[in-house]
Amino acid sequence: MPVDLILLSGFLGSGKTTLLVEFLRHEGAGDTGVIVNEAGEIGVDGAIVAESDVPMLELANGCVCCSLRSSLVHTVSALLDAPRAGDRPPLRRIVLETSGLSRPGPIIASLADPELAARDLRVSVVSTYDCETGLAHTEQFEEAAAQLAAAQRIVLTKLDRVRPDSIAMHRDAAAGINPFAEIIAEPDRTRAVARALACAPQAGDATGAARFPIDDSVSAAALPHPRIHVMKGEARSAMQWPELALWLDDLAGFCGERLLRFKAIVHVTDCADPILIQSVGTTFGAPRPLRSYGADRDVFVVITRDIDAEEINTLCAGGPVRLVNQLRRPPREQPGLLSRLVATHAA
Numbered sequence: 001m002p003v004d005l006i007l008l009s010g011f012l013g014s015g016k017t018t019l020l021v022e023f024l025r026h027e028g029a030g031d032t033g034v035i036v037n038e039a040g041e042i043g044v045d046g047a048i049v050a051e052s053d054v055p056m057l058e059l060a061n062g063c064v065c066c067s068l069r070s071s072l073v074h075t076v077s078a079l080l081d082a083p084r085a086g087d088r089p090p091l092r093r094i095v096l097e098t099s100g101l102s103r104p105g106p107i108i109a110s111l112a113d114p115e116l117a118a119r120d121l122r123v124s125v126v127s128t129y130d131c132e133t134g135l136a137h138t139e140q141f142e143e144a145a146a147q148l149a150a151a152q153r154i155v156l157t158k159l160d161r162v163r164p165d166s167i168a169m170h171r172d173a174a175a176g177i178n179p180f181a182e183i184i185a186e187p188d189r190t191r192a193v194a195r196a197l198a199c200a201p202q203a204g205d206a207t208g209a210a211r212f213p214i215d216d217s218v219s220a221a222a223l224p225h226p227r228i229h230v231m232k233g234e235a236r237s238a239m240q241w242p243e244l245a246l247w248l249d250d251l252a253g254f255c256g257e258r259l260l261r262f263k264a265i266v267h268v269t270d271c272a273d274p275i276l277i278q279s280v281g282t283t284f285g286a287p288r289p290l291r292s293y294g295a296d297r298d299v300f301v302v303i304t305r306d307i308d309a310e311e312i313n314t315l316c317a318g319g320p321v322r323l324v325n326q327l328r329r330p331p332r333e334q335p336g337l338l339s340r341l342v343a344t345h346a347a
């Protein structure tokens with residue numbers, strides 16, 4: 001039975017620990033183990049979570065994405081190997097609560113370790129979006145955007161602290177950063193919490209890195225963000241893997257930290273099966289053939305910050321893929337998204 005490793009990400013104070021603790025209070029959470037990582041020295045979150053009756057390990061005194069790579073791998077292994085108490089169901093899920101300033105990409109990269117390769121782990125990212133502050137974290141927008149863009153699920157938090165009629169706008173704003181994520185804007189908190197940390201369906205991608213098939217339909221309601229660009233791609237003509245690999249290198253090189261998410265299923269002439277390629281940030285997983293993908297159509301989805309399809313096409317001129325912007329920025333005469341969200345918050 002696979003174990004879901006859920007990276008619980010989200011900006012500082014956006015409600016990660018609160019969500020986790022509420023989840024752990026449910027009867028159904030007995031199959032869960034928890035790893036808490038905090039940037040600071042005092043393990044406040046760990047102490048709060050430790051009140052719950054589930055196996056919990058803490059990665060303190062550092063940031064999981066830089067200094068603690070090997071301890072993360074050991075900690076995950078330790079939880080997987082820990083004997084289960086007699087009345088406890090088998091471990092099905094590990095929730096790793098990351099520090100509010102961590103980017104998910106390097107954490108996912110650190111999990112690509114031989115020690116974990118043989119384990120049946122399915123990694124996914126769940127991010128919290130704080131409706132009280134909306135996207136007004138302008139000073140640390142890069143981290144917040146990276147966390148939301150990496151997510152398979154985005155949970156809107158603090159719905160009880162904003163006007164009910166503003167919730168749809170927050171949902172659309174979250175979709176504007178990541179229109180491919182499942183957005184949980186559920187006023188019923190119990191249901192929201194259960195959906196947020198539910199295990200992925202068994203038929204899902206075995207590497208857990210993505211929902212499969214990749215859904216590239218952009219939500220019509222997604223509110224374009226002035227700095228986030230969502231694009232689709234198309235092959236200019238039939239291509240070989242080395243050409244595509246070179247283009248991916250260029251894409252990551254030119255965008256750097258501005259590349260937030262890449263997902264594609266692509267046909268290349270030198271491989272019989274379509275190839276699944278993904279990145280969170282510039283961290284690319286190993287490409288792999290996807291025999292079960294029945295369609296002829298290629299799918300490319302790219303989410304970036306501060307660089308759009310035209311700029312990338314120009315920088316990667318002559319490459320085998322052409323990108324097309326999907327979400328149009330708001331017209332100039334309309335108030336910007338940020339000011340609308342801030343205005344809602346102030347109201």
Ligand SMILES: Nc1nc2c(ncn2[C@@H]2O[C@H](COP(=O)(O)OP(=O)(O)OP(=O)(O)O)[C@@H](O)[C@H]2O)c(=O)[nH]1
Binds near residue numbers: 160
């Ligand atoms: N009213 C309300 N308050 C919430 C909700 N979620 C979180 N809070 C409060 O927001 C504050 C921060 O919540 P935490 O759960 O600690 O946030 P966090 O993301 O874990 O914070 P860091 O670990 O510092 O990044 C706490 O005072 C919570 O009680 C919510 O849905 N409604």
